[in-house]
Amino acid sequence: MRFLYDIFFLVFAVGYLPFFLAKGKHRGGFLERLGILPASVRRKAAGRETVWIHGVSVGEVTLAVRLGKELKAVFPGTPFIFTTTTPAGKQVAEKLKDPGDTVLYFPVDFRFCVRRFIRNVRPRLVMIVETEIWPNLIWELSNKAVPMVLVNGRISDKAFRRYRRFVFFLGPLLRRFSGIGAQDETMRARFVELGADPARVKVTGNLKGDWRPPDDKAPATADLKGLTKARGWFLCIAGSTHEGEEKILFELAGRLRKKRPNFRLLVAPRHLHRLSAIEAEAGKNGLVHKSLSDFLKNSANGRDADVILLDEMGLLGALYEAADLVFIGGSLVPVGGHNPVEPAYFGKPIVFGPFMDNFKEMAQAFKQAGAGVESSAENLESEIAFLMDHPEKRAALGENAKHWVSRQAGAIQKNIEVFLK
Template sequence: MKMIYNILFFFFALLYVPSFFMKGKHKGGVGSRFGFVPEEARRRLAGRQVIWVHGVSVGEVVQAVRLAGSLKRRFPRSAFLVTTTTAAGREVAERLLDPEDTLLYFPVDFGPCVRRFIGAVRPGLVVLLETEIWPNLIFELSRRRIPCFIVNGRISDRAFRRYRSVSRFLGRVLNALAAVSVQDAAMGERFRRLGASPERIRVTGNMKYDWQPPDGGEPLVERLERGWAAGGFFVIAGSTHAGEEEMLFNLAVRLRGRRPALRLLIAPRHLDRIAAIESEAARRGVRLERASCLTDGHPEAVVLDRMGLLARLYRSADAVFIGGSLVPAGGHNPVEAAIYERPILFGPHMHNFKEMAEDFKKMKAAIEVKNVKELETRLEELMSDPEKRRRMGRAARELVALHQGATERNAEVLAAAMAG
């Protein structure tokens, strides 16, 4: 089965690499993707105990950096390597990591690339966030007796159905890990059914609840809060996906006459879609401006065109819609809005945060809407009911507080492994 995996991976790489270069995704790290670690990174890591933490993209990178911070307090002399797969993840990591840490792109899971990368960085401990199950990497680490952990483990419904067809092979991969720390008992059962031995599985909670507000101010955020958004009913649609902006602009047009105080901020998940969003706004007759170029013309909507500012803006929102949930993209993390005690709404497609979404609904900390028409109705209700907004916001913050602490619990598990 391992040979079949490698053959399939090789042919996939042959198809993927040309488009990878044509789209410019190689910028800032093609070498490490193929296992070639820059000399500067080698020097920074040489002669020290290296702890390698990997998060595939933005959300996982935030968790990886937070976990690395917890481990640093326990192992201050260790060198920390953080890897990611996406350009967006790299951008976030560059902003969050300490200057002495090392940041690289994750190597592709092909034998020679993996061996070259591991040989160059020489890790003493490897931590993979969530669902980063890479057979060649895990087998090679096991062969070299380097402990490798999955933390904040989760497997989506779709991935679970797919993985069950190769559960015999996957069981070998999972049992080459030192341990799997999972978000909840249901996720632990999924890993067990895929072949992980029960003694390797630990329930440590969901690290996504441990998000903390960023320090310091940001001029663009303050300008939006004190200017365009001030005095209106400020709605943030965070991490939106293709198809949702059209619905939200239609909503804005319908509400324009009845609720002129509405201020809609669109924060797309991917900034390379901003031009398309602007075209969509023009087609719908919505006056839209970019946040970084905001004028005094009082646009009906603003599109956030900079990374890293969305969480800060949540603090001043009157209501928050979680993007990726009106279309089947799986939704996004509501914790950032919840910490600021904001009322939260999301659509029916929160499958990437299924358990979390259910908890928010049970606590009356969020409202699930079936479609954009219901979103419009619920927003109007919240506009007219400030006490309901406050109740929802308090419930959201209490729910988050109830579930926090998973990062420290995972750090304790990893520290024990290092000490042992």
């Protein structure tokens, strides 16, 4: 089975290589991805075992670093290694980590790359945030008797339908994990159905319930909040938007501005490399746009701005505190939505579109708790207008959202207690 996987992965990698090279944003850390690590990293791990925590991109690695900070009480004096797959994730992890921690790119799942990486970092424990199943990594760690724990585990509807066809392959891999922490009972049942050992799969909650804004982002948030309030603006933050959504948002922003001149839109694209295209889209709609960095440096130049564009990674979560209303991106187009916990933490009224497939249970819970509103693209403008005109409704939504998040707190400690003590 392993030989067949190696052949399959090699064919896939060869086919993907041109795309990888063309997408310059993924070329960084090429040697690290091959398991060839800097001498400084090898020296740090020399003669010492490490704790290795992996998060694929920004959201997951943010949770990984927070989890690592809590784990240091369990593993005092142990070096911590954080890995991620994307440059954006690496950038955020570097900002959030403690001074003695190391951030690296995750190795490509070739046997020789994984073996070299493991030999260099010498893990005593590996924790994977959310559901990353890399067969060669799992086989190598299991063969070396290194404990593996999957935390914040979830499987989307689409992925589950696909995975069920490969239970014969996934089941033995999942059974090699020392523990799997599922976000809820639905996710636990899915892992078990895919072949995981039921005794090792526990419901430990959603780590995002323990999210806290980074301290170093507080000044930017305070500046934005102060400027918008001083001007009497109603600020709607559209977080983690995807292609196709900005057009919808800019069109409704133009119409809303005519009837409600205090309305302002801050757009935070999921991928910053799309900024130039988003700026062009704003121009097509006759909207004056400013980057957030320029706006905060010289706010006088932003007085006429209809739209502010977030141009810095890792800042969005903290910025939600400055919002009067939040729209969750990736939900007006079939992307699957994004996690609403960060704006809910600040008690903000939340609106999302119909495509929240990746967070279906959470979106349903928000609606049932009166903590979020679902709206189609056609009705989004009227929904925002209604909430602008009814502050009591916004306050109720925000209070319910904050209460919902407060009830989710403690997942990090629960994972530690269940799997490590």
